Amino acid sequence: MDLYGCWVLGVNCRLAWRCPKKVQLKAYESLAGPKHLDVGVGNGFYLDRAQFRHDNMEITLFDLNQHALDYTSRRIQRLKPVAFKGDVYEAEDAAKVLAARGGAKFDSVAIMFVLHCLPGNMEDKAAVIENLSTLVSPDGVLFGTTVLGRGVKHNLFGRSTMKIFNSNGVFSNREDDEDGLRAALSASFEEVKVEVHGTVAMFSGRRPRR
Numbered sequence: 598m599d600l601y602g603c604w605v606l607g608v609n610c611r612l613a614w615r616c617p618k619k620v621q622l623k624a625y626e627s628l629a630g631p632k633h634l635d636v637g638v639g640n641g642f643y644l645d646r647a648q649f650r651h652d653n654m655e656i657t658l659f660d661l662n663q664h665a666l667d668y669t670s671r672r673i674q675r676l677k678p679v680a681f682k683g684d685v686y687e688a689e690d691a692a693k694v695l696a697a698r699g700g701a702k703f704d705s706v707a708i709m710f711v712l713h714c715l716p717g718n719m720e721d722k723a724a725v726i727e728n729l730s731t732l733v734s735p736d737g738v739l740f741g742t743t744v745l746g747r748g749v750k751h752n753l754f755g756r757s758t759m760k761i762f763n764s765n766g767v768f769s770n771r772e773d774d775e776d777g778l779r780a781a782l783s784a785s786f787e788e789v790k791v792e793v794h795g796t797v798a799m800f801s802g803r804r805p806r807r
Contacts, residue, residue: 605710606642613755614744615795621709621742622646624799628740630704634659634694634732636685637711641669644676657703659683659694685715691728702734708741712778713770719777723784730785730805739786740801748774749796 606618625643631651635644636659644656656678660666666680681697683690685708695702706729712722726739733739744759751759762768775791778798782789786802793799 605639609758610797613752613758614797615752615755616742616797616799618642620794621797621799624740624742625707625709626650628705628738628801629654629707630737631655632701632704632734633657634703634706635669636660636706636708636729637714638665638669639710640665641672643707643709644669644673644678657681657694657698659685659691661685685711685725685728688728688731691732695732702737703732704734704737706733706737706739708739708743710742710744712741712743713746713768713773716769718772719774719781722773723781726781726802727785730802731807733802733805735804737805738801738803739805740799742797742799743773743778744768744770745775745778745793745796745798746770746773748776749793751796755796 610616610618622643626647629649632655634657638658638660654676656676658666658669658678658680661684663682666682670678670680681694715722729739763771775793775798779789779791782800782802785806787804787806789802791798791800
């Protein structure tokens with residue numbers, strides 16, 4: 598297994614954040630729709646392991662990291678994904694993905710372990726949620742996971758990992774909390790759900806406001 602899969606999704610999820618990847622995968626499987634956009638694809642673990650509820654999945658990948666796009670595209674080549682390089686903070690990049698896929702909005706948009714890596718505070722990250730909400734169909738869903746920095750109890754391993762990751766720029770989530778996440782989601786979606794497992798917020802937003 599690659600380093601990301603072994604360390605981040607294995608060791609960190611289970612021991613530092615106390616939200617095992619199997620818990621996240623179950624939620625992913627239950628929410629992914631037939632026309633699906635995966636944002637910040639990592640190593641493609643969720644896409645590769647998910648037992649999708651729908652046949653003939655249409656998978657689109659969106660990430661700023663070309664290496665991640667290439668790796669994930671190879672890993673899930675059986676699903677025939679279409680990959681786009683772009684910045685989630687840029688509304689124009691999100692619009693280009695939609696235009697390139699024929700203008701039809703997505704049944705589901707996943708941002709798994711993305712928000713805690715983005716620069717800025719939760720108010721800044723609300724712009725990302727707003728951009729992505731424009732890609733969600735009226736009956737669709739945006740969902741994901743993020744590690745919270747405040748309002749949760751980090752164990753020693755988690756605190757140490759948080760300190761290192763925030764110091765070297767891998768994370769930017771010291772001030773991220775459940776209330777801030779709810780507010781960011783509620784600004785773009787009428788129906789919001791947030792559940793905290795360990796130090797990980799598992800969330801979804803439905804009925805986009807625009």
